[in-house]
Amino acid sequence: MALDLSTLNLEQLEAVLHKDGPLLVFAGAGSGKTRVITYRIANLIHQHGISPRHILAVTFTNKAAAEMKERLQHLLGMSMRGLWVGTFHSICARILRESGRAIGIPPNFLVYDEGDQLDLIRQVLVDLNLDEKQFNPRAISNAISRAKERLITPEGYREQAYDFFERIVASVYPRYQSALQSANALDFDDLLCKTIELFEQHPLVLARYQDQFRYILVDEYQDVNYAQYVLVRLLAEAHRNLCVVGDDDQAIYSFRGAEVELILRFEQDFPDAMVVKLERNYRSTQPILDLAFKLVSQNTLRTPKRLWTDRTEGKPVTLTPVADEEEEARLIAEYIQREVARGNRRYGDFAILYRTNAQSRVFEQRFMRERIAYRIIGGVRFFDRKEIKDLIAYLRLLVNPDDTVSLLRIINVPPRRIGDQTVKTIQAYASEKGISLYRALTEPGLHARLPLQAQQAIGGFTALIENLRAYAPKASLTDTTRRVLEKSGYLTWLEQRKDAESVDRAGNLREFVNVVAKYEQTLPESEEATESPLLGFLQYLALISDLDTLDESGDHVMMMTLHSAKGLEFPVVFLVGVEQGLLPHALSETPRDIEEERRLCYVGMTRAQDELHLTYARERSYYGSRRACIPSPFLKAFKDTPMPTLYQQMYGTPPAPTPYRAPIWTPARTQSRFLPGQRVHHPDFGYGIVVRTSDALVTVMFPGGKGMHSFPLQECPLEEA
DNA sequence: TTCAGGAATATTTTT
DNA sequence: TATTCCTGAA
Numbered sequence: 001m002a003l004d005l006s007t008l009n010l011e012q013l014e015a016v017l018h019k020d021g022p023l024l025v026f027a028g029a030g031s032g033k034t035r036v037i038t039y040r041i042a043n044l045i046h047q048h049g050i051s052p053r054h055i056l057a058v059t060f061t062n063k064a065a066a067e068m069k070e071r072l073q074h075l076l077g078m079s080m081r082g083l084w085v086g087t088f089h090s091i092c093a094r095i096l097r098e099s100g101r102a103i104g105i106p107p108n109f110l111v112y113d114e115g116d117q118l119d120l121i122r123q124v125l126v127d128l129n130l131d132e133k134q135f136n137p138r139a140i141s142n143a144i145s146r147a148k149e150r151l152i153t154p155e156g157y158r159e160q161a162y163d164f165f166e167r168i169v170a171s172v173y174p175r176y177q178s179a180l181q182s183a184n185a186l187d188f189d190d191l192l193c194k195t196i197e198l199f200e201q202h203p204l205v206l207a208r209y210q211d212q213f214r215y216i217l218v219d220e221y222q223d224v225n226y227a228q229y230v231l232v233r234l235l236a237e238a239h240r241n242l243c244v245v246g247d248d249d250q251a252i253y254s255f256r257g258a259e260v261e262l263i264l265r266f267e268q269d270f271p272d273a274m275v276v277k278l279e280r281n282y283r284s285t286q287p288i289l290d291l292a293f294k295l296v297s298q299n300t301l302r303t304p305k306r307l308w309t310d311r312t313e314g315k316p317v318t319l320t321p322v323a324d325e326e327e328e329a330r331l332i333a334e335y336i337q338r339e340v341a342r343g344n345r346r347y348g349d350f351a352i353l354y355r356t357n358a359q360s361r362v363f364e365q366r367f368m369r370e371r372i373a374y375r376i377i378g379g380v381r382f383f384d385r386k387e388i389k390d391l392i393a394y395l396r397l398l399v400n401p402d403d404t405v406s407l408l409r410i411i412n413v414p415p416r417r418i419g420d421q422t423v424k425t426i427q428a429y430a431s432e433k434g435i436s437l438y439r440a441l442t443e444p445g446l447h448a449r450l451p452l453q454a455q456q457a458i459g460g461f462t463a464l465i466e467n468l469r470a471y472a473p474k475a476s477l478t479d480t481t482r483r484v485l486e487k488s489g490y491l492t493w494l495e496q497r498k499d500a501e502s503v504d505r506a507g508n509l510r511e512f513v514n515v516v517a518k519y520e521q522t523l524p525e526s527e528e529a530t531e532s533p534l535l536g537f538l539q540y541l542a543l544i545s546d547l548d549t550l551d552e553s554g555d556h557v558m559m560m561t562l563h564s565a566k567g568l569e570f571p572v573v574f575l576v577g578v579e580q581g582l583l584p585h586a587l588s589e590t591p592r593d594i595e596e597e598r599r600l601c602y603v604g605m606t607r608a609q610d611e612l613h614l615t616y617a618r619e620r621s622y623y624g625s626r627r628a629c630i631p632s633p634f635l636k637a638f639k640d641t642p643m644p645t646l647y648q649q650m651y652g653t654p655p656a657p658t659p660y661r662a663p664i665w666t667p668a669r670t671q672s673r674f675l676p677g678q679r680v681h682h683p684d685f686g687y688g689i690v691v692r693t694s695d696a697l698v699t700v701m702f703p704g705g706k707g708m709h710s711f712p713l714q715e716c717p718l719e720e721a
Numbered sequence: 722t723t724c725a726g727g728a729a730t731a732t733t734t735t736t
Numbered sequence: 737t738a739t740t741c742c743t744g745a746a
Binding site: 060061062087088089090113114188191223252253255256355356357358378412415417418419420421422543545561562563564582585586587588596600622623 | 722723724730731732733734735736
Binding site: 722723724725726727728729730731732 | 737738739740741742743744745746
């Protein structure tokens with residue numbers, strides 16, 4: 001069977017057929033980039049007989065990785081076993097698990113996420129007697145992250161630390177590193193740094209991986225940071241079969257250390273590189289592309305290129321001023337309902353893109369009210385919820401009792417009478433003896449310093465952990481998780497406090513058990529035979545994101561940030577909140593930052609296949625207070641282009657005045673009987689106003705100093721007034 | 722030590 | 737607005 005290449009255009013074909021040597025592909029939005037990468041790999045395997053195990057493909061998300069593997073399997077009709085596809089982080093995690101021992105990293109290391117990082121930095125600040133108020137842990141964490149992205153060691157940082165803040169960071173950084181080490185944990189950046197360290201210190205290990213990865217492909221190369229760049233260079237320098245794909249117009253991650261210059265520099269690094277530009281767009285209509293080009297061509301730092309398409313006909317892009325975010329949501333909901341009712345579209349055809357996660361709330365409320373199916377990507381991730389993180393902390397302790405962050409997280413959750421005082425004593429004892437907190441818990445020397453009550457509480461806690469630890473290796477993942485919930489008393493604790501929030505949380509924990517069960521069921525497909533399933537699961541958890549669990553199959557309106565939308569496409573896109581201060585965001589000040597915000601806007605616009613609608617509000621609520629808004633300066637790029645408003649498109653001329661719609665909240669149409677703003681009556685508190693509702697609870701504000709109260713939906717003593 | 726409730730405060734984007 | 741912080745009572 002021959003690989004069918006007839007559907008590829010000339011440039012795509014060039015990229016696909018290029019076999020050896022460096023290759024740089026500038027792939028504009030919607031230019032069939034994924035196809036090129038997939039076909040290129042398929043061609044290497046099929047045409048040139050390269051074994052999948054000699055190929056490494058780096059993608060931006062785990063989801064993209066899974067999809068690519070699946071497509072290849074489908075295309076070639078053979079198993080892609082041995083092919084490495086994944087994000088930089090997951091690939092590095094895998095390398096370190098295999099070979100990290102050489103630089104003292106045991107294979108059972110855990111990956112700390114941002115929250116864990118912050119917790120650890122706070123601990124270090126306490127150790128150093130630094131006030132958290134004065135030295136923002138987040139800023140310090142960012143500074144350390146920045147340093148690591150540029151492969152700057154604690155020593156290196158100290159040498160170049162000038163101002164006061166940098167000197168503080170210089171003192172925290174080494175301590176933070178040793179705290180990570182004693183917790184047997186790596187943060188996100190360490191995954192990269194340590195892999196590079198491994199390769200630099202052990203040329204033989206590097207040579208082994210170089211020999212394995214004879215062909216390397218890197219997607220989204222415009223969003224690569226220095227450490228990633230170095231890693232790629234190290235791996236590729238032996239065979240020089242490196243193909244990088246990217247688009248400088250879509251570089252939107254400089255806040256994470258990404259440097260667009262690295263893609264622009266590729267031709268200097270590899271003067272013999274073949275360069276292919278993909279400028280034919282298969283996604284959008286000409287009006288959309290024209291407008292997007294008007295915007296992005298204002299940037300100074302870009303390679304010249306312009307997308308073109310066959311789809312010369314298309315609806316005009318609309319630009320609609322709205323009074324505020326409420327009208328914005330109302331208008332869009334109305335348009336969606338209308339299109340769906342007419343049979344033109346399904347909910348899944350629409351996407352709402354915004355700059356900040358907070359903007360999703362108004363849409364969420366509106367859509368709930370109007371019963372429009374929607375999915376929000378990002379925001380508070382399921383795995384970031386307190387109760388879920390607590391449960392994960394228990395699981396982590398079972399794998400690695402030295403994980404201090406996790407230990408401190410749950411040592412008194414649920415409350416088991418191990419309070420602040422006791423914890424301080426434990427910490428003092430542990431650092432005195434140079435042992436981990438968990439080790440300290442088991443030492444008689446510690447107990448001698450504590451009151452009997454605390455001793456007993458600690459004894460109970462260690463017995464619990466030991467019991468669970470003994471159980472885990474013998475049981476399935478799901479059973480272990482259930483047992484943790486049960487034996488720790490966490491679930492009982494939540495269930496006892498009847499308040500509605502706890503009911504929500506208990507529900508989330510049960511949902512988590514389902515996630516575990518699902519993972520366990522699909523486990524056999526994964527090729528890594530992990531010696532400890534629990535460890536494998538935790539490592540999997542650490543690196544997945546919300547986007548990875550997104551399924552586009554359902555019929556929902558998608559709502560997400562512009563960043564999350566990268567790489568996706570939708571028939572109809574609403575780009576909302578195109579206002580000064582929001583897009584570009586107020587925190588982006590330098591010309592460089594502004595250019596990135598412009599690219600962000602460009603990314604959003606180029607997600608649209610058939611229709612693109614822009615909106616900006618004249619007034620908007622910012623953390624409680626209302627503020628007047630100015631349209632985004634980006635819109636000036638469109639001043640010569642007549643753009644109708646969405647109202648005009650819906651009703652024809654003239655522009656309809658803002659139609660006032662009475663909110664529809666008949667009880668029969670709503671899931672929870674209550675809606676924000678509604679007046680209700682309570683037997684004890686009297687009349688109040690519903691502030692908020694969720695799946696399980698309703699929160700009501702009662703006037704006259706009676707305050708806010710939450711009730712479980714099922715059995716709340718409220719009546720509609 | 723725990724918990725409730727009011728006060729203070731912080732808000733960009735994410736592997 | 738929503739979350740965290742802080743205080744004081746049990």
